Amino acid sequence: MKTVLYKNTKISFTDSGKGTAVVLLHGFLGNQKMWIPFIPELLKKNRVITIDLLGHGETENMGYVHSVEDQADMIYIVLSHLKIRKAVFVGHSMGGYIALAFAEMYPAILKGLILLNSTSRADNEERKHNRNRAIKAVKRNYTAFVRLSIANLFSEKNQDLLLEEIENTRVEALKTSLQGIIASLEGMKIRKDREFILRFSAFPILLILGKQDPVLNYEENARQIENTPVQLATFPDGHMSHIENREELLQILLGFLKKN
Numbered sequence: 134m135k136t137v138l139y140k141n142t143k144i145s146f147t148d149s150g151k152g153t154a155v156v157l158l159h160g161f162l163g164n165q166k167m168w169i170p171f172i173p174e175l176l177k178k179n180r181v182i183t184i185d186l187l188g189h190g191e192t193e194n195m196g197y198v199h200s201v202e203d204q205a206d207m208i209y210i211v212l213s214h215l216k217i218r219k220a221v222f223v224g225h226s227m228g229g230y231i232a233l234a235f236a237e238m239y240p241a242i243l244k245g246l247i248l249l250n251s252t253s254r255a256d257n258e259e260r261k262h263n264r265n266r267a268i269k270a271v272k273r274n275y276t277a278f279v280r281l282s283i284a285n286l287f288s289e290k291n292q293d294l295l296l297e298e299i300e301n302t303r304v305e306a307l308k309t310s311l312q313g314i315i316a317s318l319e320g321m322k323i324r325k326d327r328e329f330i331l332r333f334s335a336f337p338i339l340l341i342l343g344k345q346d347p348v349l350n351y352e353e354n355a356r357q358i359e360n361t362p363v364q365l366a367t368f369p370d371g372h373m374s375h376i377e378n379r380e381e382l383l384q385i386l387l388g389f390l391k392k393n
Contacts, residue, residue, distance in 0.1 A: 134146070134147060134191060135147065135148060136191075137210060137211055137214045139195075139206070139207045139210045139211075140195060142187070142192070142193045142194070142195040142207075143191075143192065143193045144184065144185070144187075144192050144193075144207055144210070144211060145165070145184070145185040145190055145191035145192045146165070146182060146183060146184040146185065146211050147165060147181075147182065147183045148180070148181075148182050148215055149172075149176060149180070149181055150175075150176040150179055150180045150181050151179075151180055152178045152179040152180050153178070153179045153180065153219075153220075153221060153244065153390060154179070154180045154182060154212075154215075154217045154219065154220035154221070154244075155175060155179045155180065155181050155182065155220065155221050155222075155223065155390065156182045156184070156208065156212070156220045156221070156222045156223070156232075157171075157181065157182065157183045157184075157223050157228075158184060158186065158208075158222065158223065158224040158225065158228030158229070158231055158232055159183075159185075159186065159189065159190075159225055159227075159228050160225040160226030160227045160228050160229075160250070161226060161227040161314075161317055161318075161321070162189075162279065162282060162283065162306040162309055162314070163189065163190075163225065163226075163228075163302075163305065163306070164185050164189050164190030164191075164305055164308065164309075165183035165184060165185050165190055166190070166305060167225070167305075167375055168181075168183050168375075170375075170379060170383075171375070171379075171382075171383055171386065174383055174387065175386065175387070175390075178390070179390060180217075182211070182212070182215065182217070182220070184207075184208060184211055186199075186204055186207075186227070186228065186231065186317075187199040187203065187204055187207060187313070187316065187317075188309065188310060188312060188313020188314070188316050188317060189309055189313055189317070190308070190309075194310060194312045194313050194316060195207075195316075196316060197312070197315070197316055197319065198316055198319040198320050198323070199313075199316040199317050199319070199320040200320045200323065200324070201227075201230050201231045201233075201234040201320055201321070201324045202234050202238065203320070204231040204234070204320070205231055205232075205234040205235035205238050205239070206238070208231070208235055209235070209238070209239055209242075212242065217242075218242065219242060219243075219244045220242060220243070220244055221243075221244045221245040221246070221247070221389075221390060221393065222235065222236070222243060222245070222246050222247070223246075223247040223249060223386065224246075224247070224248060224249065224251055225249040225250060225251065225374075225375060226249070226250050226251050226348070226372065227251075227317065227321060228249075228251070229248040229249060229250075229251025229252070230251060230252075230321060230324055232246055232248070232251075233246075233248070233251075233253055233327040233330055234324070234327070236327075236330050236334060236336075237327060237330060240334070240335070240336075243334070243336045244336060244393065245336050245337045245338070245339075245389065245390075245393040246334070246336060246337070246338045246339070247338075247339045247341065247386065247389060248338065248339070248340045248341065249341045249374060249375070249382075250341065250342065250343060250346060250348070250349060250372045250373070250374055251340075251349070252349055252354050252357065253326065253327045253328045253330060253331050253357055254326055254328060254354075254357060255324055255325055255326040256321065256322055256324070260322075261322050264318045264319075264321060264322040265322070267282075267318055268315055268318050268319070271311065271314050271315065271318075272311070272315070275311055275314075276307065278314075279303065279306045279307050279309070279314075280303055280307075282306070283299060283302050283303045283306050284299060284303075285347055285348075286347065286348060286371060286372040286373050287299060287347075287370070287371045287372070287373055287376075287377060288343065288345035288346075288347070288369075288370040288371035288377065289345065289347075290345075290370075291370055291371060291373075291377050295376065295377070298376050302373070302376065328357055331357060331358055331361045331363050332360075332361050336393075337362075337364070337389075337392075337393050338362070338363045338364070339363070339364045339365075339366060339385070339389055340354075340355075340357075340358055340363055340364070340365050340366070341365075341366045341367075341368065341374060341382070341385065342354055342355060342365065342366075342367055342368070343367075343368045343369070343370050343371050343372060343374055343377070343378075344367060344368065344369050344370070345369065345370055345371050346371050346372045347371060347372060348372045349372065351367075355367075366385050368381060368382070
């Protein structure tokens with residue numbers, strides 16, 4: 134792990150390999166360790182950068198709200214520190230929201246974008262309400278909130294089949310500080326709609342969705358790419374494609390990088 138300072142906040146990241154720079158961004162309650170199973174194959178032809186987002190993993194909290202724009206600025210500082218001018222971004226869930234903010238703020242850096250179990254759309258009123266409920270729930274009982282949240286990210290059948298993987302994911306999630314959780318929920322709640330990036334970006338975009346995703350409705354999110362150049366890849370399972378569909382996801386990542 135390496136570190137760099139962003140606004141007096143310690144940011145933890147890794148950087149290894151040579152070739153096309155690939156920036157891997159984890160989701161809410163995750164950290165950069167989620168990418169470990171993919172890194173050996175990706176490193177064969179690419180330079181791989183993983184980053185712990187604000188308030189997650191080994192990266193410190195910056196404030197009471199971590200907006201997706203703050204997160205994108207932080208990533209820009211990491212890439213500037215590494216002298217990276219062009220990169221392909223892969224963002225899981227919240228990491229995808231942040232990658233889209235980065236694409237709006239620094240479009241010249243994007244060589245390609247993969248949105249993994251993510252969406253370009255802002256929270257609707259119901260989802261904002263659910264974020265507020267989540268903030269209350271995590272303040273009331275941190276451990277119960279994290280444990281339940283993780284189980285609810287997997288498809289129903291995988292909640293029984295992947296008990297060990299779910300428990301490992303929980304262990305990592307429980308390393309996320311209370312402030313980090315609340316600041317991220319606040320930041321996601323206020324993020325803006327970035328559907329225009331799917332329509333007008335100059336770089337290739339791939340959207341990967343799970344048919345049984347309990348968080349993001351498949352049909353609704355597939356509709357956002359109608360009449361756009363964005364490609365769609367579909368998995369049969371839930372929100373955690375990097376665990377539920379690991380091998381297939383690796384092949385898709387490698388195929389996208391080879392083509393772009």
